Amino acid sequence: xxxxxxxxxxxxxxxxxxxxxxxxxxxxxxxxxxxxxxxxxxxxxxxxxxxxxxxxxxxxxxxxxxxxxxxxxxxxxxxxxxxxxxxxxxxxxxxxxxxxxxxxxxxxxxxxxxxxxxxxxxxxxxxxxxxxxxxxxxxxxxxxxxxxxxxxxxxxxxxxxxxxxxxxxxxxxxxxxxxxxxxxxxxxxxxxxxxxxxxxxxxxxxxxxxxxxxxxxxxxxxxxxxxxxxxxxxxxxxxxxxxxxxxxxxxxxxxxxxxxxxxxxxxxxxxxxxxxxxxxxxxxxxxxxxxxxxxxx
Numbered sequence: 001x002x003x004x005x006x007x008x009x010x011x012x013x014x015x016x017x018x019x020x021x022x023x024x025x026x027x028x029x030x031x032x033x034x035x036x037x038x039x040x041x042x043x044x045x046x047x048x049x050x051x052x053x054x055x056x057x058x059x060x061x062x063x064x065x066x067x068x069x070x071x072x073x074x075x076x077x078x079x080x081x082x083x084x085x086x087x088x089x090x091x092x093x094x095x096x097x098x099x100x101x102x103x104x105x106x107x108x109x110x111x112x113x114x115x116x117x118x119x120x121x122x123x124x125x126x127x128x129x130x131x132x133x134x135x136x137x138x139x140x141x142x143x144x145x146x147x148x149x150x151x152x153x154x155x156x157x158x159x160x161x162x163x164x165x166x167x168x169x170x171x172x173x174x175x176x177x178x179x180x181x182x183x184x185x186x187x188x189x190x191x192x193x194x195x196x197x198x199x200x201x202x203x204x205x206x207x208x209x210x211x212x213x214x215x216x217x218x219x220x221x222x223x224x225x226x227x228x229x230x231x232x233x234x235x236x237x238x239x240x241x242x243x244x245x246x247x248x249x250x251x252x253x254x255x256x257x258x259x260x261x262x263x264x265x266x267x268x269x270x271x272x273x274x275x276x277x278x279x280x281x282x283x284x285x286x287x288x289x290x291x292x293x294x295x296x297x
Contacts, residue, residue, distance in 0.1 A: 009065070010065060010077070010113050011113065013065075013077065013079040013113065014079055014080045014081065015079070015080060015110070015111045015112065015113075016079070016080050016083065016109035016110065016111055017077060017078065017079045017080070017109065017110055017111075017112075017113060017115075017116060017119070018077075018078050018079075018083060018106065018107050018108060018109045018110065018119045018123075019075055019076070019077055019078070019106075019107045019116055019119040019120040019122075019123045020075070020076045020078055020087070020090075020104050020105065020106050020107070020123055021069065021073060021074075021075050021076075021104070021105045021120070021123040021124055021126075021127050022055065022059065022073065022074055022075075022076065022094075022102055022103075022104050023072055023073045023102065023103045023104075023105070023127055023130075024051050024052065024055060024072045024073075024100055024102060025100050025101040025102070025103065025135050025136060049071065051098065051100060052068070052071055052072070052074070054097060054098055055074060055094070055098065055102065056068070056074065057097075058090075058093050058094055058097045058098070059074065059076050059090065061093065062076075062086065062089060062090050062093065064076045064077060064078060064079075064086070064090075065077040070208075070211070071211075075120060075123070076090075077116065083109065087104075087106070087138065091104070091138065101135050101136025102136060103127060103130050103135050103136055103137065103139065104127075104137070104138045104139065105122075105123040105124060105125070105126035105127030105128075105129075105130075105139050105141070106123055106126060106138060106139065106140045106141060107119030107120060107121070107122035107123035107126065107141050108122055108141055108142060122141035122145075123141065125141060125144070125145070125150060125153075126139045126140060126141040126143075126144055126150075127139060128150070128153040128154070128157065129144040129149045129150050129153050130201075131149075131153060131156070131193055131197045131198065131200075131201040132149035132152065132153070132191045132192065132193050132197070133149070148189075148190040148191045149191045151190075152189045152190060152191045155185050155189070156182075156185065156186070156189075156201065157205070159178065159181055159182040159185050160182065160202065160205050160206075160209075161209075162178050162181070163175065163178035163179060163181075163182055163248065164205075164206070164209045166178050166252075167248050167251055167252045167255070168213065168252070168255055170252055170253075170255070170256040172249070172252070175248055175249060175252060179241065179244060179245055179248070182244075183237065183241055186198065186237070195234055195235060195236070195237065195239075195240065196232060196234075198237075198240060199231060199232055199234055199240055200232065202240065202244060203217070203231065206247075206248075210251070213255075215255075217251075220251055220254055221247060221250065221251070231243060270287060273287060274287065
């Protein structure tokens with residue numbers, strides 16, 4: 001581990017240290033009219049990628065160590081002296097260099113490079129509280145850890161994770177139950193939130209989950225960027241629920257059909273090979289060797 005730390009020059013960082021996770025406001029990025037027009041002007045233009053590139057350059061110019069977490073997030077290690085001043089300089093540079101809001105989750109200071117994982121987890125937890133705070137600002141872990149916002153965010157994450165798992169496994173009854181559970185949890189939240197914040201939170205989490213499956217929410221549903229404006233203007237909780245019910249069932253059906261198609265092709269290929277080699281003394285292992293995805297012991 002020490003060799004890895006030394007290879008990246010982290011052993012020279014002066015304590016205290018902390019981790020900041022920076023996130024591009026994805027929905028603001030996609031729904032902003034000026035950005036939307038620029039996307040339509042060129043089919044090859046990837047606005048999220050360009051914003052991430054700009055974010056990386058700004059963070060790197062601050063002389064801090066950083067790494068990419070996703071197409072909308074990166075993590076940076078801040079160190080002494082004057083951590084607060086470093087953060088202020090970085091936020092100023094971000095405000096001046098980017099046209100979209102950047103929300104920053106900040107973990108607490110640690111005294112050792114090997115404790116950075118704790119600060120990183122805290123930075124992620126602080127960022128999860130963004131539904132209850134204004135986007136495009138610095139959210140410190142110590143400011144939210146004792147507040148109901150962080151507990152409420154965890155509750156929503158648990159409910160959404162259960163819903164998304166039911167979605168990808170094509171468990172239609174469970175999807176219905178989990179949507180009920182989600183909105184029951186929402187009705188019991190102690191924190192203040194707006195319909196807009198809840199809608200953006202759900203859409204962001206859904207898109208984020210789909211990206212772990214190499215899927216894209218907008219591509220799967222054929223949603224134009226203009227349609228996002230309508231979603232973000234929902235005024236009633238029932239509007240969000242109706243939209244989520246339709247879309248989650250639709251996505252689940254699409255994933256199921258894709259898996260069925262994939263399995264059908266595989267079974268068809270296996271049957272074809274077996275029929276072509278019936279005259280041979282073949283075993284299942286012989287067949288399995290031709291299909292790396294099929295393992296028979």
